[in-house]
Amino acid sequence: MVETAPSDSALPGDVVIVARLRARDETMFAELIDAWSPGMLRAARAYVADEHSAHDVVQETWLGVLRGVDRFEARSSLRTWVYRILINKARTRGVRDARTVPVGDLGTTGDDHGPTVDPARFRGAGDPYPGHWHSSPPAWPSPEDGAVAAETRRELAAALAGLPARQRVVVTLRDVTGHSGDEVCELLSISAANQRVLLHRGRAALRAALERRWAEEARS
Amino acid sequence: MNCDEFVELVTAYLDGALEPAVEQRFAEHLTECDGCDRYLEQIRTTVAALGQLPEQGLAADARDRLLAAFRDWPAG
Ligand SMILES: [Zn+2]
Numbered sequence: 001m002v003e004t005a006p007s008d009s010a011l012p013g014d015v016v017i018v019a020r021l022r023a024r025d026e027t028m029f030a031e032l033i034d035a036w037s038p039g040m041l042r043a044a045r046a047y048v049a050d051e052h053s054a055h056d057v058v059q060e061t062w063l064g065v066l067r068g069v070d071r072f073e074a075r076s077s078l079r080t081w082v083y084r085i086l087i088n089k090a091r092t093r094g095v096r097d098a099r100t101v102p103v104g105d106l107g108t109t110g111d112d113h114g115p116t117v118d119p120a121r122f123r124g125a126g127d128p129y130p131g132h133w134h135s136s137p138p139a140w141p142s143p144e145d146g147a148v149a150a151e152t153r154r155e156l157a158a159a160l161a162g163l164p165a166r167q168r169v170v171v172t173l174r175d176v177t178g179h180s181g182d183e184v185c186e187l188l189s190i191s192a193a194n195q196r197v198l199l200h201r202g203r204a205a206l207r208a209a210l211e212r213r214w215a216e217e218a219r220s
Numbered sequence: 221m222n223c224d225e226f227v228e229l230v231t232a233y234l235d236g237a238l239e240p241a242v243e244q245r246f247a248e249h250l251t252e253c254d255g256c257d258r259y260l261e262q263i264r265t266t267v268a269a270l271g272q273l274p275e276q277g278l279a280a281d282a283r284d285r286l287l288a289a290f291r292d293w294p295a296g
Contacts, residue, residue, distance in 0.1 A: 029290045033283060038274035058278060062286050066293055115224065117259075122224045131222025136255035143265055152269045160270075175270035181235055200231035207259075207266045 011035055014078040021069045033062060036079065039177040040086055046160075046172040047090035049097040057093050061086040080183050083173075087187055112166075112197055116204030140214050152210060159209035160202075167202035174199050221249040226256045230263050 011017065011031065020028035037058055044054040044061075064085040072081060123132050141148045160168060160176075173179045173187060185195050226249050232238050233246055250257055278286070 024290065024293065024295060026287060026290055030283075030287060033286060034277060037278045038276055041276055041278075042274050055278065055282065059282050059286060063289060066290060115228070117224070117227045119224065122222075131224045132253070133223050133255035137258050137262060139258065140262060140265065143269065149269070149272070152265075153273055156266070156269055157273060160273075171270065175267050176273050178271060196231055196235065196237065200228070203231060203263055203266060204227070206270070207262050210266060211262070 014074065017078055018069065018072055018074070036082065037062075040083070042176045043083065043086060043169075043172050044090045044093075046165075046169045047087070047094040049094070053093055053097055054090075057086065057090045060089050064089065076186065077183075080179070080187065083177075083179070083183075083187055112164075112201055116201055117208075137211060138215060138218070140210065141217075151213070155210055155213045156206055159206050163202050163205060167198050167205070170195060170198040171202035171206070175203070221245045223249075223253060223256050223259075226250075226253070227259055230260055233260075234263070234267075 012020075017028060017032065021032075040058045040061060041051075041054050044057040045051070048054050048057060061082065065082055068085070072078070075081075076084075121134060121137075123129050123134055143149055143152060160171065163171065169188065170184060170190075173184045174181065179187065181192065181195055181199075184190075184199075185192055188195070190198075226246065229238060229242070229246055233243065238246060250260065277283075
């Protein structure tokens with residue numbers, strides 16, 4: 001499982017980063033901005049209405065980091081602390097943009113119950129194998145194919161944007177920016193069970209979107 | 221374990237959060253069901269592709285403004 005984003009591996013540990021930022025080491029700040037901004041833009045985008053707002057939120061977040069780094073107490077990882085600033089700003093901006101955003105308690109709703117795979121895909125009670133697939137999910141083209149990988153990413157970005165807000169935020173933080181389940185619970189103040197339900201439903205919906213995409217492709 | 225039960229457990233399985241007895245039934249089902257094997261693989265592919273989404277960074281002018289702000293920031 002991905003614990004941190006791949007771009008983190010080039011960075012030194014938190015203690016070193018924080019010391020260098022406090023010493024106003026501009027190279028360190030530039031490295032950090034370059035490593036984390038792409039993921040932060042994706043996370044901000046889960047809350048706000050457009051790319052422009054997401055860029056604003058990320059810039060404001062880095063200014064917030066600048067304002068707060070001398071007081072950073074390392075109660076969480078530096079990255080989690082930065083994302084907490086990001087999420088607060090993104091949430092505020094999302095409200096201003098009148099975007100449907102998860103605010104406060106992320107309780108599960110009607111979107112979060114019921115089967116994640118169409119029950120018609122499984123055999124019924126009268127069948128010798130009730131609850132088993134009528135037929136296996138169709139195979140997908142190989143993700144090693146560059147064109148397939150690019151199309152997969154395009155489709156996923158669109159499907160992610162269409163998820164219910166709470167699922168969109170949790171999937172983005174877990175799978176796009178690579179936070180752990182514990183970190184997401186901490187960032188969003190939700191229970192482990194709730195986090196898992198939202199992640200599960202979001203992932204299942206995205207897999208289904210890809211399945212539809214490749215089925216269309218096969219027909220055309 | 222039935223397939224319709226299996227598909228609702230994949231996230232907990234990938235997080236290592238299943239009860240040992242359930243995890244064992246899950247693993248057993250996986251070895252004997254091609255449909256669920258493929259389903260789990262497709263969830264894994266989906267998660268891996270999501271991890272490859274971030275690509276766009278800040279615009280050069282925004283980055284320059286932040287570095288300028290950093291440069292001018294009073295020492296703590
Ligand atoms: Zn099965």
